Amino acid sequence: MNIIIRNENPEDYKIVEEIAREAFWNLYFPGGHEHFVVHKMREHKDFIKELSFVIEADDKIVGGIFYTHSKIVSKDNKEYKTISFGPVFISPNFHRKGLGRELITYSINVAKEKGYRAILTLGYPYHYEPYRFLGGEKI
Template sequence: MNITIRNEEEKDYRKVEEVTREGFWNHFQPGADEHFLLHNLRKSPDFIKELDFVIEADGEIIGSIIFSTARIIDATGIATEVITFGPLTILPDYQKQGLGRKLIQHAIHIATEMGFKAILIYGDPRFYGRLGFRAAEKYDITTADGYYAIGLLAYVLQPGALQKISGRFEESPVYHQIDQTALEAFDSNFEKKQRCETEFQKEFRILLSLVYKAEQEK
């Protein structure tokens, strides 16, 4: 199997949306909205075109990763730019082969060369911890509403980049603007699939609920 990673091109958009939908269908929730999120992120001013990659197996797109700018806002309101990624997709038939790791590591290499300071994401620490991501609490970084979260993770790209930075992590508003009516209209253009609930979805909801309030400023 010949694996290649390259930047996504406009001609790939529909295929990547199909791959993303397939990769996430019934994973975190019944159905999926990640392909619609991807579609909207590309039109956002936070989208980083240079960090928009697809991974191919023998010339066929089997996954992708998309990055956008985000911010850490300190207690005085000063914002420091960081980056985040998602959706990260690998088709089910190609999962558990190290291809997600390969795609992330490629993106990290380019992001470092571009001079970005750090990556902040919401993800499963059991997976991302193996790639060098650490709890954002280590750097005194909370969710946008001031909570430490088990699933909020940080990866430092430039040495010492987060040593004197703390505050609230805020991603692009696009992540929080999924209109259900617009999603259903968009999704109607794809193959009809059955939605269902899974045990992993319940486990993921528990993971998301593992938050606790940060101590008040002294």
Template sequence: MEKVILRNEMPSDYRVVEEMTREAFWNNHVPGCDEHYLIHMMRNCHSFIKELDFVAEIDGKVVGNIVYAKSKIMGDKSKYHDVITFGSVSVLPEYQGKGIGAMLI
């Protein structure tokens, strides 16, 4: 496999990442998908962690993406714990199964 470069997503990547994410998830679990729209909306959310928004690139082509957000988990006695969650992890279908998702995580 070609060399995979991991780097932060830039605004110029936004449309490419959304299209790549749509292709990665299209008709996987239900007809269509909405993961690409979720990423679009997350970028404007206060819990979005821009510094942990990464793309995987091969030969200048974006082939994968991962995003992270701040979250809370409610534990015993309604005590909240601050955590970081990730998702979605998107990899173009023709690059899936090659370890790119694991690199992003």
């Protein structure tokens, strides 16, 4: 299988949203809304276009990952800039082939190259255990 990871382009939007819908449909609750989240994220000021990636398998888009700016606010109102990723998804036809891991790892490396120091994510810990370290520091 020939794998390519690249930035998402506007001509990809429709298929990416269809794959997101397919990947999350009835997964955690009846129906799904992640495809609409992806659609709306692209319009938001916190969307990070240069960290919006698709993964292709044999010239066909089979997944995606998206990032937004985020922050942590301490009890004394000090702000720490971070980024967050999600949704991240792979077409069910391509599950258990390591594509999600490749996509996440690739995007984390690009984020590090661009100077981002912390990534927050929401999800089940067993999905993200391999990514607990960023830049050699435990996060």
